[in-house]
Amino acid sequence: MSVSAQTGDDGRERAGLWVTCQGVGHPAEEIARGAAYEIFSAVEAPGFEWAPRPGAPLPWRRFVHATEVTAAHGASSPTEEQETPLLVPLHRERDWSDVQQLTQQPSAAGHPVLGALRGSATIRRGTRMVKVLSARQLAGHVRGWLPYGFCHREHDVAHLRTPAALAVLRTDGEGGRDGTDVAYALRWRAADPVDYDMPTGDAYRGLVELPPRDRVGPPVLGTGFAPSGTQVIPEFVTRDFADLPMPANAALLAYPAEGGEVVLYTYQAEQRGWLRMVGPRWRHLLAAVPGLSPDQEYVPTTDPARSTQLVGGYGGGEYEAVADLPGGFRVLAMTRTARYPVESVSRRLRHARWRDVDCLVLREEAGWLRLRLRRPDPEAVAVTGAHCQERGVYETWAPAVEVTDDRIVDLPYLL
Incomplete structure (x- = not known):
């Protein structure tokens, strides 16, 4: 792709990647294949911070999402399918800040x-x-x-x-x-x-x-x-x-x-x-x-008790599979010649119920099951005594003999 020369905020003409943000052109570096940009300025400006580093063209910088950029000159051509941007209908009575608050x-x-x-x-x-x-x-x-x-x-x-x-x-x-x-x-x-x-x-x-x-x-x-x-x-x-x-x-x-x-x-x-x-x-x-x-x-990794795996079908047999994207799914094998593309693939996991609460079974130890709540709510957390491990994730231990509807579930992917 040809690179256009642009005039920056210091008045000098430069070549390379330049983007226009809030009506001003800046030299920039692409982030995540054009999803965002690091833009630079010779002078202090709103939103910029002083952060000189080796290789930076100018000492003031700001990170902006691609949706904040109105033009980009000298950007590299996409090498893969682009993700869909966020889109919302705006009008004079509802601007972007109103949507953010919503x-x-x-x-x-x-x-x-x-x-x-x-x-x-x-x-x-x-x-x-x-x-x-x-x-x-x-x-x-x-x-x-x-x-x-x-x-x-x-x-x-x-x-x-x-x-x-x-x-x-x-x-x-x-x-x-x-x-x-x-x-x-x-x-x-x-x-x-x-x-x-x-x-x-x-x-x-x-x-x-x-x-x-x-x-x-x-x-x-x-x-x-x-x-x-x-x-x-x-x-x-x-x-x-x-x-x-x-x-x-x-x-x-x-x-x-x-x-x-x-x-x-x-x-x-x-x-x-x-x-x-x-x-x-x-x-x-x-x-x-x-x-x-x-x-x-x-x-x-040291934990052999995996809570889930990919299962692929090939030639009438069932094999453990791996997602090797963007290429697809293949048999998980140490040798290259055995890494066949699978003909079907599913995600296998284990479901169960305890005290009338739907759970995932993560692992089993000495007659006890480590469970994770599938739909946490105040009642399910109180009944099971589950503890919050991180945002939205609730886990608990349950005696295996008390667990019902314990079953293996395969969730197929459409190939």
Whole structure:
């Protein structure tokens, strides 16, 4: 693509990526394949902060979402299917700030404007999903935790690049108050839209009704948007709050205060473990992670009792499968020649009921079952004595002999 020369706010002509934001042209760097931009300025301006770093063209910078940019010159051509942007009908009596306030009002959960806005945030097979993590949660994923609970499309949160900005997305209740100057995240590709729900409607009304003493993290509004005084961020939850099988090439990320993105580990599906990607320059970012050595080259997962897996059909047989997106699904095998594309695929998990409450079975130990509530509400939490592990996720132990309707469930994906 040809690169146009543009005149910046310092009066000099420059080449490269330039974007127009609020009527002013700025040199910029692309984030998340054009979902957001880091824009630069030679002088202080509203929304910009002083953050000089090596390689930055100018010392003042700001992160903006692509929806705030009216023109981009010199941007790279898309190499894959783009995510759908948020769309909402506006008019002279309702501007964007009015819509943002509407997303924060539980009483407006059924408003048609919010319905249209939420309906534009869609997940397709291969959509990059993000879950912001604490240091403790990062350690858990390195040791075998799977994606579950509240999450977001990377496209919608790409402009949130610093620990302070990402604190609004945390699910652990700390909200950036754990004393660290780095934020962490898990990023993976969605295997299928059926794995995700919008936390809206009657099915999730119980989460809205839970009192503060019974929850961790910010409240669930029921509008389908994250609580924020300035942002409009659509939320998703994994269906029934279930664990999802970890796709190949998922990544554990760090976001230091300067706003860069550092890939800490990538997931190696055949070994069910994480390969360290960071060199000595960035190993200090792992210093706050409990029980994790920054110098460890390879950290395999240690929990053999997986709560879910992909099952694929090939040649009349059944095999464990892996989502290797955007390419598709294949047999999970150590040798390349055995990694056949599967002919059918399902997500397998275990359902049960305890004290008339629908649950997921996570694991079994010495006659006890670890359960996670599929639809948390005040009554279900009280009856089961479930504790909130993180925002929206409630778990408890139950004697196996008391559990009913214990069964294996296969949720098929359409290939």
